[in-house]
Amino acid sequence: xxxxxxxPIGTRIGILGGGQLARMLSLAASRLGMKTHIFCPDPLSPxxxxxxxxxxxxxxxxxxxxxxxAEVDIVTYEFENVPLATAAFLAGLRPxxxxxxxxxxxxxxxxEKRFLADAGIAIAPFAxxxxxxxxxxxxxxxxxxxxxxxxxxxxxxxxxxxxxSGADAMPAYADLGGTDLVLERLVPxxxxxxxxxxxxxxxxxxxxxxxxxxxxxxMLFTSTVPAGISETVAEKARIIAADIAEVLDxxxxxxxxxxxxxxxxxxxxxxxxxxxxVHNSGHWTEAVCLTDQFEQHIRAICGWPLGDxxxxxxxxxxxxxxxxxxxxxxxxxxxxxxxxxxxxxxxPGRKMGHLNRVTLRR
Numbered sequence: 001x002x003x004x005x006x007x008p009i010g011t012r013i014g015i016l017g018g019g020q021l022a023r024m025l026s027l028a029a030s031r032l033g034m035k036t037h038i039f040c041p042d043p044l045s046p047x048x049x050x051x052x053x054x055x056x057x058x059x060x061x062x063x064x065x066x067x068x069x070a071e072v073d074i075v076t077y078e079f080e081n082v083p084l085a086t087a088a089f090l091a092g093l094r095p096x097x098x099x100x101x102x103x104x105x106x107x108x109x110x111x112e113k114r115f116l117a118d119a120g121i122a123i124a125p126f127a128x129x130x131x132x133x134x135x136x137x138x139x140x141x142x143x144x145x146x147x148x149x150x151x152x153x154x155x156x157x158x159x160x161x162x163x164x165s166g167a168d169a170m171p172a173y174a175d176l177g178g179t180d181l182v183l184e185r186l187v188p189x190x191x192x193x194x195x196x197x198x199x200x201x202x203x204x205x206x207x208x209x210x211x212x213x214x215x216x217x218x219m220l221f222t223s224t225v226p227a228g229i230s231e232t233v234a235e236k237a238r239i240i241a242a243d244i245a246e247v248l249d250x251x252x253x254x255x256x257x258x259x260x261x262x263x264x265x266x267x268x269x270x271x272x273x274x275x276x277x278v279h280n281s282g283h284w285t286e287a288v289c290l291t292d293q294f295e296q297h298i299r300a301i302c303g304w305p306l307g308d309x310x311x312x313x314x315x316x317x318x319x320x321x322x323x324x325x326x327x328x329x330x331x332x333x334x335x336x337x338x339x340x341x342x343x344x345x346x347x348p349g350r351k352m353g354h355l356n357r358v359t360l361r362r
Contacts, residue, residue, distance in 0.1 A: 005201035005303030009033035014072030018045025020341040021078035021278050026050045028294035039068050046342040059086045069093035076301050080106040080276055081153060097251040097301040102276035110151045110182045112274060119247045121240060122267040129181035135173050138183040145186040148172045150179055187270060189259035193227050196282035197241040198296040198306055199250045207238040208309040211281045223281040223317040229260060236269055244274060253297040255279025284317040287337040287356035314359040325352035335360045
């Protein structure tokens with residue numbers, strides 16, 4: 001711990017974004033005696049329910065941002081699509097953690113892939129697509145099957161189209177053309193895993209166990225720990241995640257998603273995406289870790305010693321989407337730890353909460 005990074009009890013933490021991740025960060029901060037101030041344009045943000053300090057304004061409202069900065073000591077964020085100009089403006093007024101570079105890399109898929117490739121991290125082959133001619137050339141280079149993705153604002157399956165045969169190619173481009181795209185080879189894989197890693201300002205890193213992820217309708221459905229991988233693969237994933245955090249000079253919690261490849265001509269682990277924030281696939285840490293991902297993030301940005309990420313039990317996190325939240329009480333089993341996000345209305349495809357299903361040790 002260095003004196004320049006240390007923040008005492010009572011530190012005022014500004015959080016950009018008012019969704020469930022901001023809500024959980026705010027709850028974790030309050031346990032450590034910190035105060036949080038949420039900045040979000042949505043007056044119905046669920047994070048507003050857990051702290052009295054809030055600003056409802058557009059992310060590009062410089063006057064509101066300046067007033068917000070005057071009310072806090074440090075700034076962090078709960079999602080990676082914060083406008084870069086907003087991040088840069090706030091970084092000139094208060095310490096911003098993680099830094100704006102992490103945002104720039106993570107919010108643009110092409111920038112992210114180039115960053116990972118330049119850092120020597122194994123990823124699936126890709127090619128930029130800025131025109132129909134680029135697309136046709138990229139198909140020849142990357143081959144089919146592949147996936148066409150928008151470079152920005154893609155999450156939970158949005159902004160991407162699978163191309164499994166030549167007949168899929170032009171319809172996919174017609175759906176997504178007109179914006180910057182990236183074409184990525186569809187690499188055979190046996191499972192998807194993710195690692196949540198924390199890095200302190202001192203350079204210390206601590207990684208949670210890899211989670212095995214299953215998606216439903218392109219959205220994360222379950223995260224199971226332990227993952228069905230060897231300890232050798234698990235340790236390699238932890239090391240890669242820590243290496244990415246190091247190259248970014250990252251402070252806070254970072255989520256790294258991997259494919260465990262089955263194609264023997266490819267490395268066993270390929271990084272799919274990074275998220276410069278606490279991560280949906282790390283919610284299991286709430287139930288079975290002494291220090292969960294949310295507290296770990298607050299510790300990191302406040303210069304406190306990082307907690308032990310060791311897992312004390314097996315667990316499966318299940319996302320509750322849309323109307324599923326209305327049956328949460330009926331579905332509870334003795335080993336379940338529910339978390340309801342307090343969102344105003346359930347909608348199809350909207351994450352409303354999660355269950356951590358813990359395997360109790362008798």
